[in-house]
Amino acid sequence: MASEAVNRNFIEQVKESRKKIRDCFKRSHEALQLRESILLSRIDEIEEDYNDKTQEMNSLVEALNKEMAQATVTLSANKLAEAHKQISSIIENKITELTADTDSSIKFEWNNQFETDIGQLGSIMLNGQTNIPPTRTFPPQVKPVVPDYKVKLLPTAYCCKRSDNKAPGELNVPRGIAVHYQTGNIYITDRDNNRVQVFSSNRDYLFMFSEKMNKPVGICISQNKVFVTQVQGHCVNMYELEGKLIRSVGGEGNGEVQFYHPQGLDTSDRNSNVYVCDRDNYRVQILTEKLKFNSMLGIGLFNNPRDVKVTRDRVLVLDGSDPCMFVFNSDHVLINRLITRGIGKQTNNPIRFDIDRDYNIIMSDYSDHCVSVFNQEGEQIHKFGKKGQGIGEFYNPFGIVLDNTGHIIVVSDKNTNCLQFF
Template sequence: MAIGAAETGQVQFKNPVALAVGQDGTLVVVDQGDKMVQMFNTEGKAVSAFSIPTAWARGVAVSPSNGNILIVENENQSVMTFTPSGELVHRFHSDHFSSCYGIAQRNDGRILAVDYAEHCVAMFEPDGTFVRSIGKRGEGESEFYRPFFIAVTKSERFVVTDSYNHRLQIFDKDGSFEGISGKRGTENGDFDLPLGVGVGGEGEIVVADRDNHRLQVVATDGSHVTTVVNGDGRLASPANIAVTNDGHVYVINGKDKSIDKFKYN
């Protein structure tokens, strides 16, 4: 299924940059070009939309506790929280990040934002109080080079795409390093600029392997499980993704700015 592809006659996107999936399976799309948030049901039908007050939105997450939509934007270095109907209910600014892409919220409400310019993950309380920063520039454990996106597991471990080091890094709930998955290459389990990342219903990790033009699935220990789309022309430079609990993944397809849906499990 492709949402927003020209041949479908559906709504088309100008510049989709971020995806998330709610507990009920609703797909949330941030279209930077239109300064809009659009929502779709599991069949790909548009169900609602609202405008946002910025053209610099980069990442989106759905709160696991109440279904609110969190958006990180880089014009004013802020995190905005909207109700599903589009009401802005909270916004905080922070000097502790400069250029964020990925954002996630845990069950306890803490917010994780990935700062690719500062090579770190910033952790905040729900009200925006800064907790700590994880990482610095480098190639070692708990070091990043241009990290982009993040996903949280059911046990509240989190996975970060350490994009320009061409790998994933996995951390426990408190931000302590647990492991690394991948290296630069084209074989199964290798990455070439991994970007979007999501966690499925069984804890599996799905990764958009951008410059290999494919999606890969790895286990919770970082070992390779399967390759979903393997450079066969269906995807071009896949960027952000969102993973459902029933074994599907949505991906922003650089080929035509559509949102494609694949079954991987």
């Protein structure tokens, strides 16, 4: 009998324990629901309060701006400064007050059991093997606009009188031309005047510079630096955009950072190296951005390297003896050879070139007095100009460049108006 009583007592205790546990969790659940409701309600209040205070702040700023505008009209300079100081102080105090109110209204206390290590929430990582493409495929000198070569290209403007004197804006045997694409300014090497002249995109004369120049011919611009080759000085100069000489390197010879009649040059947007056509040493010298020796290109290949253009993945070198265009990849491995003389005599005496975004090649032909356009396979797709002094005619065209609006700019050696825009 005693054992039966004990069993009944144990069973009753188990039932009571289960009931207490259920009641406890029920009350806890109800309390959590109530807490959730309170917190959500508080969040709504904070959001509404924040919106109200934001509106109040905007109204205050608008009112203060109106007051400041009125003060500008009515107050003297001294009073205006004092009013501006007072108004600024009022704004700062009000912002501090509203910020403090907002900050204090959104503080929450969380039980430690709800804290989560942020590292457990996951992260975003770049795998070391991920191939991230460059932000730009082409350097700044490759233009965003491709001219319409299917239509007849006619000059839109011409300027710069050819003259033997040294008047500003007049040219005597111009050679190289480059455009600074942020400002649109045009830089021209005025060879026999031993200077570089600079014009605006509207063709207005701006200024010139001539420090340490001996027959300047090639020119290129990289961001805020101008690089110029001196054909008689056998050197390369680096200038600020305003014309202040930064550095000059070189001298006649065939060693490293020595040149013999250097011609066109260009800079690499990928590594800031400077590629210089060392014409009568039959090579391209590659210098660092500080004009220190880096390497050589085309030893045993070139006979008359005249101009070079560098993109993210290619280096193009114009050799005038065949004539032909050597195409290298970014590792300086020869991958193609374009525009040979061949059938139809596509080019007679190519002298300078530029490239557009689609790798079309726009080339000046000094002896045929014209401009030819080739696609990247070397096929001639357009040709314009003929010998003459008229508009749209050339007499020994030399430097050529595309500006950032897609205009082709050509500077001619012996034209009455040396500079023409197409």
